Amino acid sequence: MQPPSPAPEATPHSAGTGTPHGEAQGSALARRAAGPPGAADIRYRQLFDAIDEGFCIIEMVFDTAGRPTDYRFLEVNPAFGRHTGLVDAAGKTVRELIPDLDGGWFERYGRVATGRDPIRFEQFSEKLGHRCFDVFAFPADDAVPCRVGILFTDISARRRAEAALQDSERRLQEMVRRKDEFLATLAHELRNPLAAISGAAELLLHPMGQPSKARAAEVLGRQVRHMVRLVDELLDVSRISRDNIELACEPLDLRHIAAQAIEFARSGIDERGHRLSVDQPAAAIPVEGDGVRLVQVLSNLLDNAARYTEPGGHIALRCWQDAEGAHAEVGDTGIGIPAGRLEGIFRMFAQVDRSDPRSKPGLGVGLALAQRLAQLHGGDIAARSAGPGRGSTFTLHLPLAEGTAPQPVAEGPAARDAVRLKVLVVDDDTDVSYPIVTRLEWSGMETQCVASGQAALGVLERWHPDVALLDLGMPGMDGYALARHMAGAHPGVALIAVSGWGQPEDVARCRDAGFRAHFVKPVDLDAVSEAVRQAAQRR
Structure with a gap:
């Protein structure tokens, strides 16, 4: 450890070089040595014993070449032991107490003894209990030149507090830097889907054939799903920071979770032309967990592999179980991770290398979310890489479930024959209600759509719906x-x-208000249609 920074300004009881305080200490000691105790000596002794600072008088020991090699403690005050941790020091040499004491103490005190000039310094000492001292040393007795008076304070706590404050400032600056980088990344990530949505919407305003319309609709749907995922990830960041993630755990099969994750990540894998290989055992891998969240964990790992692997690369997903638990490993042939970056790869907003043309980095929250969700399930994610350009491997470790039969993750509602239901849709934004109403009508349902709660009251009086979809805001x-x-x-x-x-809290409030289901905009139209059917059946 390096010595601390230069000493602060002198305090009234510990003056700097050449101050009257140093002269007063020296003259008091001289008078005390000259004759019987008097009033000055009594006052000196009272001060010597009462001050909070450590105080001692030492006698330097020099070798035949005049080099300081040791010193003996002639007197120490009660505070001496508190500041140094040394007990019964009076009459002993420092080499007796600390044989391997740092040599800097001898050199400085030797200069005071021979040069007769007081000095002020700060010194860190590993041998004195890893303490840092603010020291004022001065000639103690003109009649005995090798005697030095030392007034000192243990400032270790202050230095630790200063170091902690500096560390906090560095971390705050790093957080600000990462926040700015995140906002710039978010703007970039939002502009891409917005550009695609804007372009597809503009094309739909012009005459075009059915294949072109279908293509534009695909672009709209894909980019909206991408934006929804960005928003969901940001909300999950907020929930995790507030420790507000709730898990709906049940028996699951890790193989089914992997299959679901592949479907979620498939568009990103296909978009960059990657080859995906999957290796899973024939037998179930039983785990206990929240199926939706575990699918999110694995899909985030697959999405990360797709983003940081050059187009046409290889991604491998392998699942297995052993005596240590259940495991799912995602490996890739991508840009790899430098050894110095592996430790922080799960930090929120971390990015490996945004400038690498082979990568397509995202917001930098996917791996952090995946790690936290794995930990909430009693598991962990380990990352390894042979270095830049040599790919990466992320392995999800989960506890095995015992005594339960795993069930597959729900794959979505099964198609049912359309039922002639009456549905009231209430939303003040007709651009939102239009696709919902259209989808319900395609399913054979009868609909009424109004733009306010007051208008809905009139419809309710003359038209008796089975189900009502209500905008809350x-x-x-x-x-x-x-x-x-x-x-x-x-x-x-x-x-x-x-x-x-x-x-x-919004979902809970809806449940308390009597709503059968809660959908967050933008909605999955198929899921809304199925929820309407189920709600009507449970009336």
């Missing part, structure tokens, strides 16, 4: 107020919420 009468009215006047109508608010 409407001006005037919002969805909650409309739901309260319907619970009293039209209790037979099943309620489904459609909202831009999707935090856990």
